[in-house]
Amino acid sequence: MTGSKQPPVFRHKKKTWLRVRQCWELYLFLLPAVALVFIFSYIPMYGISIAFKNYKPSTGYAGSEWVGLMHFIRLFTLPKFKVIVSNTFIISFMSIVLGFPFPVMLSLILNQLRSERYKRIIQTVTYMPHFISTVVIVSMLTVFLSTKYGIYRYFCDLMGAQPVNLMGSTTLFRWLYVFSGIWQHTGWNTIIYLAALSSIDVGLYEAATIDGANRWQRMVHIDIPSIVPTMIILIILDSGSVLSVGFEKIFLMQKPSNEAVSEVISTYTYKMGLQSMQYSFSTAVNLMNTLVNFVMLFLVNYIARKTSEYSLW
Amino acid sequence: MFKRMQRTNEDIAFDILFNVLGFIALFITFYPMYFVVVASFSDPRLVLAGKTFILPRGITLEGYRLVFDDPRVWTGLRNTLGYTLGGTAFSLLATMLAAYALSRRELPFRGIVMLFFTVTMFFSGGLIPTYLVISGLGMLNTYWVMVLPGAVSVYNMIIMRTFFTTNIPEELFESARLDGCSYTTFFFRIGLPLCKAIIAVISLYYAVGYWNEYYKALIYISDAEKTTLQMVLRNILLSTQESADQSGMDYSSRLMTAEQIKYALIVASTLPIMLVYPFLQKFFAKGVMLGSIKG
Numbered sequence: 001m002t003g004s005k006q007p008p009v010f011r012h013k014k015k016t017w018l019r020v021r022q023c024w025e026l027y028l029f030l031l032p033a034v035a036l037v038f039i040f041s042y043i044p045m046y047g048i049s050i051a052f053k054n055y056k057p058s059t060g061y062a063g064s065e066w067v068g069l070m071h072f073i074r075l076f077t078l079p080k081f082k083v084i085v086s087n088t089f090i091i092s093f094m095s096i097v098l099g100f101p102f103p104v105m106l107s108l109i110l111n112q113l114r115s116e117r118y119k120r121i122i123q124t125v126t127y128m129p130h131f132i133s134t135v136v137i138v139s140m141l142t143v144f145l146s147t148k149y150g151i152y153r154y155f156c157d158l159m160g161a162q163p164v165n166l167m168g169s170t171t172l173f174r175w176l177y178v179f180s181g182i183w184q185h186t187g188w189n190t191i192i193y194l195a196a197l198s199s200i201d202v203g204l205y206e207a208a209t210i211d212g213a214n215r216w217q218r219m220v221h222i223d224i225p226s227i228v229p230t231m232i233i234l235i236i237l238d239s240g241s242v243l244s245v246g247f248e249k250i251f252l253m254q255k256p257s258n259e260a261v262s263e264v265i266s267t268y269t270y271k272m273g274l275q276s277m278q279y280s281f282s283t284a285v286n287l288m289n290t291l292v293n294f295v296m297l298f299l300v301n302y303i304a305r306k307t308s309e310y311s312l313w
Numbered sequence: 314m315f316k317r318m319q320r321t322n323e324d325i326a327f328d329i330l331f332n333v334l335g336f337i338a339l340f341i342t343f344y345p346m347y348f349v350v351v352a353s354f355s356d357p358r359l360v361l362a363g364k365t366f367i368l369p370r371g372i373t374l375e376g377y378r379l380v381f382d383d384p385r386v387w388t389g390l391r392n393t394l395g396y397t398l399g400g401t402a403f404s405l406l407a408t409m410l411a412a413y414a415l416s417r418r419e420l421p422f423r424g425i426v427m428l429f430f431t432v433t434m435f436f437s438g439g440l441i442p443t444y445l446v447i448s449g450l451g452m453l454n455t456y457w458v459m460v461l462p463g464a465v466s467v468y469n470m471i472i473m474r475t476f477f478t479t480n481i482p483e484e485l486f487e488s489a490r491l492d493g494c495s496y497t498t499f500f501f502r503i504g505l506p507l508c509k510a511i512i513a514v515i516s517l518y519y520a521v522g523y524w525n526e527y528y529k530a531l532i533y534i535s536d537a538e539k540t541t542l543q544m545v546l547r548n549i550l551l552s553t554q555e556s557a558d559q560s561g562m563d564y565s566s567r568l569m570t571a572e573q574i575k576y577a578l579i580v581a582s583t584l585p586i587m588l589v590y591p592f593l594q595k596f597f598a599k600g601v602m603l604g605s606i607k608g
Binding site for chain 1 (some may be wrong): 331332345349406407410417419420422426427444446447461462465467470495497532543547575576582585590591
């Protein structure tokens, strides 16, 4: 503030240094987080180089020979490759497209409820499943759908149908995966929409009411447009992880009998890497995955920027 | 005021519709959880016979007794409790400090540091390179591996930073600064008390993350003495059937008990979070919503 009259060009270097010294405490504050992220995120990024090498634990990073794109060529010519990529893509696409409308609808519903108490009860209950672990969610599915002792068995007996092993079936796997995810996260995902809805100017509703809009019209013409930016941002972010179907849940739900639809890139990376010890190949698979995600993120963001006024950057 | 009197039929129909829709959402979410709890207390035979849809029948604590007779459960519980308490405290402190530093506009190179963090949200080494670093550091099968990698969530840090930027008034900082208050004193004495809501929310996020952790245990921990509760759950829930199959005696009742153990285990492992979470829920509105509206 005092230096604002000085020509900035001359003072710039000295000023930065001075400001750095004044802020030394803040740098100290940053240190633990920066160190952790550097060690556990940036050093592994350097390790991606083994995707182009023939890495052996005995020779280390430096001693392993470069093999160029060998692992990638092997991956692309793998008979399984197409299946794995399309499985990943389908599951991910289904999760995004089917999972997307539910939080929007629930938040619009919650926003219309007159009783604060009722609203809070619904929120408390629908947020709950979000805190349940993946292991428990999959266990619940397994227990409910067990052909011997599940509640599913009870209904089959009731209707005289023969129980089928749903958890191991290839036709239902994706639906079970997607809808258990919707059950778990819908409530939680309303938070961000509710935040957008609660920031709407009350004057808008008043003006609309004076103009004769009923509640349905107010919802359609005020509430929905006001959450569109949030929706677009979330879609862009989701599409950035289109090939990163979470490992945890799939891995727990996977059975030899449903592998034809449940083998995705992350589970394949795990099997190749830690079970078959093909470190380089597994890293190559993972890198391919990351690159596709990047491309998708940029692509969808580009489309969003061209077609609407909202985008990440 | 007079508007309230003018509730039309249309308005009332609208209210009824949305109340019903809300109830449907409530029921669909609530019932499966409720059923598990009921089944965990009921006679497994009656559960299978479909007699426990509304209330527990043939109440028994046998399932819980068997769960807590299992030493693996106690080991997992002890470890998870340790990881959760230690990890949450550590993560919270590291995240909070970094978020505060990044919320100060006068910090030189703030943009670069921010970029340093955000890159990791979109790009990472992946499974094997990370595994190799961790094994290179000699951290496989140690308690450290459950806490240090991933201790700082960049996502949580950004939420906190936004909250700090919008909820610690700049004037307050400037006047404290004029009185000779250091960054450290200001943050701990004046800043933090203004940010209880976000601290509660982020602690909950971290605590739930640690409590539910099974991925890291699967990959980095092979020592049964150091594993987490979720890993134990996974092993028991997948293996009870087989172990029961092998024992010839009293075959069907053993299988029944195995089913009840599953219900009891699900409840016992999830209950601690469910008990804590409603107390923190009031902060979600204050913390998360305020943070994201203004941010």
